[in-house]
Amino acid sequence: MAIPSYKVRLETNEPITPNVRKLVFRLEDPKTITYKQGQFVSFMLGTEDGRPIKRSYSIANMETDGVDSTYIEFVISYVEGGKASELFFNAEPGKEMEMTGPFGLLCLTEELPKRVFLVGTGTGVAPYRSMIEQMRTRTDTEFHILFGAQYLEDMFYLDDFKAVALLDHVHFHPCLSREEKPGCFSGYVQHKLAELNPNPETDIAYLCGNPNMVDEVFEMLKDKDFGVKQVKREKYVFSRF
Numbered sequence: 119m120a121i122p123s124y125k126v127r128l129e130t131n132e133p134i135t136p137n138v139r140k141l142v143f144r145l146e147d148p149k150t151i152t153y154k155q156g157q158f159v160s161f162m163l164g165t166e167d168g169r170p171i172k173r174s175y176s177i178a179n180m181e182t183d184g185v186d187s188t189y190i191e192f193v194i195s196y197v198e199g200g201k202a203s204e205l206f207f208n209a210e211p212g213k214e215m216e217m218t219g220p221f222g223l224l225c226l227t228e229e230l231p232k233r234v235f236l237v238g239t240g241t242g243v244a245p246y247r248s249m250i251e252q253m254r255t256r257t258d259t260e261f262h263i264l265f266g267a268q269y270l271e272d273m274f275y276l277d278d279f280k281a282v283a284l285l286d287h288v289h290f291h292p293c294l295s296r297e298e299k300p301g302c303f304s305g306y307v308q309h310k311l312a313e314l315n316p317n318p319e320t321d322i323a324y325l326c327g328n329p330n331m332v333d334e335v336f337e338m339l340k341d342k343d344f345g346v347k348q349v350k351r352e353k354y355v356f357s358r359f
């Protein structure tokens with residue numbers, strides 16, 4: 119089956135941390151997209167040397183469902199010298215682009231165990247922001263959102279995560295590796311996760327973002343007897359083209 123492709127138009131492009139911008143695109147043709155919370159899309163981008171490049175970005179929309187959505191929101195971090203980074207960071211509202219998708223399996227399953235750990239570093243929390251409305255209604259499961267960053271100023275969507283964490287069954291753990299701040303864990307997400315005593319009998323984990331973090335946490339969970347199916351992973355690997 120052909121992969122759906124969409125023409126989208128950039129609506130807003132604003133900095134939300136010193137290194138991350140939030141971009142909102144309006145669907146132009148077709149006018150809507152249906153996706154599952156946790157999925158990503160891929161952009162085909164033109165470059166100066168004429169060779170198109172493909173880059174993927176997680177859908178960060180916070181909606182009750184992903185049916186017939188008319189817009190797509192992304193959070194994109196700047197990579198020094200990165201082709202897509204330059205393009206997105208300098209894109210003006212009104213710019214048209216092509217994207218395909220949605221792709222990916224980092225989605226909440228029908229059946230969930232007692233506890234779900236949602237672990238992300240940097241823009242790797244985008245899929246979890248998209249899952250917020252689902253978390254609200256799935257009251258039989260305890261959710262732990264672990265957001266890792268170096269400094270507090272590198273974090274975003276904090277109001278959304280804190281708001282959902284007002285519910286008894288949702289817990290938000292901001293983790294800072296380079297500074298101490300009230301209300302934040304000092305250290306890496308790995309260390310916070312270890313403190314929560316993950317148990318393969320009762321828990322599953324979702325890992326997203328920096329490939330090294332994903333590998334490290336996966337190894338830690340395997341040492342605690344988690345099976346491959348109990349750890350869902352999305353690595354933000356760099357593209358070779």
Ligand SMILES: Cc1cc2nc3c(=O)[nH]c(=O)nc-3n(C[C@H](O)[C@H](O)[C@H](O)COP(=O)(O)OP(=O)(O)OC[C@H]3O[C@@H](n4cnc5c(N)ncnc54)[C@H](O)[C@@H]3O)c2cc1C
Pocket residue numbers: 158173174175176177192193194195196197198199200201202203204241242244352353354355356357
């Ligand atoms: C499934 C998936 C979902 C993704 N979702 C997001 C998302 O929601 N938000 C987001 O910001 N990114 C996301 N990414 C990463 C994104 O697709 C690009 O890889 C990223 O934007 C860098 O592209 P670029 O063209 O700017 O850099 P490139 O031109 O690809 O790279 C430039 C140079 O920087 C190096 N490099 C590339 N990325 C990094 C990095 N992160 N850290 C250090 N060095 C790097 C490369 O090796 C290269 O030397 C995702 C990736 C995948 C696979």
